[in-house]
Amino acid sequence: MNAFWIILTGSLVATCCSLLGCYLILRRMAMVGDAISHAVLPGIVIAFLVTGSRDSVPMLIGAGLLGVLTTFLIEFFHRVARVQSDAAIGVTFTWLFAIGIILISVFAGQIDLDQDCVLYGEIAYTPIDLWISEDGWILGPRAVWTVGTVTVLVILFICLSYKELYLTAFDAAYAASIGISTSLWYYLLMSAVSLTTVASFESVGAILVVAFLVAPPATAYLLTDNFKTMLVLSALLGILASAAGYYLAVWLDGSIAGAIATVTGIEFVLAFLFSPSRGIWMNRRKIVPAPIN
Amino acid sequence: MILQVENPVVEVHDLTVSYDRKPVLWGVDLTLPAGALVGVIGPNGAGKSTLIKAIMDLLPVSSGYIRIFDQPIKEVRKRISYVPQRESVDWDFPASVFDVVLMGRYGKLGFFNRPRRADKDAAMEALQKVGMQAYAERQISQLSGGQQQRVFLARALAQNADIYFMDEPFAGVDIATETAIIELLRTMRDEGKTVVVVHHDLQSAAAYFNWVILLNMRLVASGPTDQVLTQELLEKTYGGKLTVLSKVGDLLRKQEFPSREA
Numbered sequence: 001m002n003a004f005w006i007i008l009t010g011s012l013v014a015t016c017c018s019l020l021g022c023y024l025i026l027r028r029m030a031m032v033g034d035a036i037s038h039a040v041l042p043g044i045v046i047a048f049l050v051t052g053s054r055d056s057v058p059m060l061i062g063a064g065l066l067g068v069l070t071t072f073l074i075e076f077f078h079r080v081a082r083v084q085s086d087a088a089i090g091v092t093f094t095w096l097f098a099i100g101i102i103l104i105s106v107f108a109g110q111i112d113l114d115q116d117c118v119l120y121g122e123i124a125y126t127p128i129d130l131w132i133s134e135d136g137w138i139l140g141p142r143a144v145w146t147v148g149t150v151t152v153l154v155i156l157f158i159c160l161s162y163k164e165l166y167l168t169a170f171d172a173a174y175a176a177s178i179g180i181s182t183s184l185w186y187y188l189l190m191s192a193v194s195l196t197t198v199a200s201f202e203s204v205g206a207i208l209v210v211a212f213l214v215a216p217p218a219t220a221y222l223l224t225d226n227f228k229t230m231l232v233l234s235a236l237l238g239i240l241a242s243a244a245g246y247y248l249a250v251w252l253d254g255s256i257a258g259a260i261a262t263v264t265g266i267e268f269v270l271a272f273l274f275s276p277s278r279g280i281w282m283n284r285r286k287i288v289p290a291p292i293n
Numbered sequence: 294m295i296l297q298v299e300n301p302v303v304e305v306h307d308l309t310v311s312y313d314r315k316p317v318l319w320g321v322d323l324t325l326p327a328g329a330l331v332g333v334i335g336p337n338g339a340g341k342s343t344l345i346k347a348i349m350d351l352l353p354v355s356s357g358y359i360r361i362f363d364q365p366i367k368e369v370r371k372r373i374s375y376v377p378q379r380e381s382v383d384w385d386f387p388a389s390v391f392d393v394v395l396m397g398r399y400g401k402l403g404f405f406n407r408p409r410r411a412d413k414d415a416a417m418e419a420l421q422k423v424g425m426q427a428y429a430e431r432q433i434s435q436l437s438g439g440q441q442q443r444v445f446l447a448r449a450l451a452q453n454a455d456i457y458f459m460d461e462p463f464a465g466v467d468i469a470t471e472t473a474i475i476e477l478l479r480t481m482r483d484e485g486k487t488v489v490v491v492h493h494d495l496q497s498a499a500a501y502f503n504w505v506i507l508l509n510m511r512l513v514a515s516g517p518t519d520q521v522l523t524q525e526l527l528e529k530t531y532g533g534k535l536t537v538l539s540k541v542g543d544l545l546r547k548q549e550f551p552s553r554e555a
Contacts, residue, residue, distance in 0.1 A: 177375035178400030225432040
């Protein structure tokens with residue numbers, strides 16, 4: 001049963017992260033997930049200082065707000081200060097992460113909080129952290145419920161606003177000219193990334209979240225030229241990596257998150273070598289002239 | 294030589310645009326007539342693209358205002374179409390030719406609505422107009438420069454707008470595409486649409502457009518082509534730039550021996 005819960009949690013995180021990751025890599029903002037997963041640290045500390053508890057709801061809210069603030073700051077530095085977007089990402093998250101560390105070190109004597117316990121979840125523990133209702137019903141691991149809810153929200157978001165997200169990622173100037181607000185959709189997408197990152201890294205760890213945000217979409221990008229196929233494929237690749245990674249970890253008796261992230265890397269290398277259209281060992285697809293009538 | 298028209302489709306009043314507090318457009322004041330094929334001409338950095346982007350409210354303006362069809366831009370977005378510079382997007386994006394052209398219908402659809410049969414038909418019809426229907430399923434990264442430009446044009450056509458703004462549609466395209474595009478633009482003009490084209494090639498300008506805007510940060514001239522493309526106004530627009538002066542010489546030679554198109 002533990003295997004089932006761990007693989008299910010991994011698959012849910014894989015699905016929501018990979019779907020949003022497709023938009024991030026096409027917007028050349030793949031490292032935003034990495035930035036958010038670090039920059040939320042001060043939010044978590046402040047939420048703890050305000051509420052005085054390590055309950056996950058205030059933590060999620062504090063982290064989520066900081067995540068959105070991070071994307072605002074990145075966009076602000078990029079647009080107003082005219083710094084390249086990757087530099088804006090780097091400056092923003094290191095700075096916020098450092099503030100979080102200062103907050104922790106200043107209050108470390110008084111509170112039971114350290115970077116490890118807030119920043120690095122461990123997927124192996126998800127089956128232990130159960131959600132038990134007041135009547136004593138065991139409703140399964142808490143992580144499955146939080147990540148499951150986020151996954152459903154992300155899928156709904158993408159289904160409902162598919163064409164706006166697609167167009168603003170491809171051609172923002174044209175989208176603006178026909179009256180689709182590019183900044184609205186940018187911030188909606190970034191809020192979704194923020195929510196997903198925060199909900200996921202608490203249960204599976206930051207590295208695995210970053211891996212899922214980038215590796216399966218990049219792999220799917222190599223395998224298909226159709227965006228809808230890319231979305232589905234990246235989610236499937238993430239799910240496959242969760243299952244394969246779990247058994248790899250059992251076999252090696254090693255870290256589960258590490259093994260899953262490794263499998264996403266292996267998937268990418270395989271696609272890079274053997275992709276029918278872009279693989280370096282395959283012939284590049286020949287361009288056949290279409291009949292002209 | 295700035296000719297103002299009665300009942301204009303586009304009115305630009307005292308428009309000033311700056312980047313980083315450096316003005317790129319200064320006090321532009323012009324009107325455009327309906328059913329005109331308009332060329333926006335000037336040297337590099339003259340603010341040609343900035344002018345059309347500012348007219349469409351894609352940039353913050355420092356001063357001035359714009360009215361299109363005698364209304365503020367927000368009221369008439371659905372009647373306006375834009376063809377951005379070809380280099381402004383990533384052509385390795387996972388999209389087919391048809392996907393891109395269908396985007397032309399997104400503005401009319403509104404939130405949460407999927408493209409319907411009628412939208413797909415309109416997209417296909419637009420592809421036919423630019424002679425690319427055989428390429429509908431083709432991945433956009435496999436297109437040549439000229440074909441990419443036709444796809445962008447088809448996307449704008451699918452919108453079925455009344456006024457079109459095009460940023461350098463002739464840049465880096467083959468001669469067949471250039472001819473096909475200008476034919477299409479003339480047809481659109483004859484149907485009463487207004488087409489505003491940012492253009493860099495002085496030699497073809499006289500033949501292509503029936504209204505010309507000469508721009509070099511300030512508005513130098515705006516009026517019918519034969520009254521605007523004069524040596525005096527061109528020198529005023531381009532200053533003493535050598536390469537450009539030789540182009541002016543070419544142009545004057547062409548005026549002495551007009552080509553068939555003119």
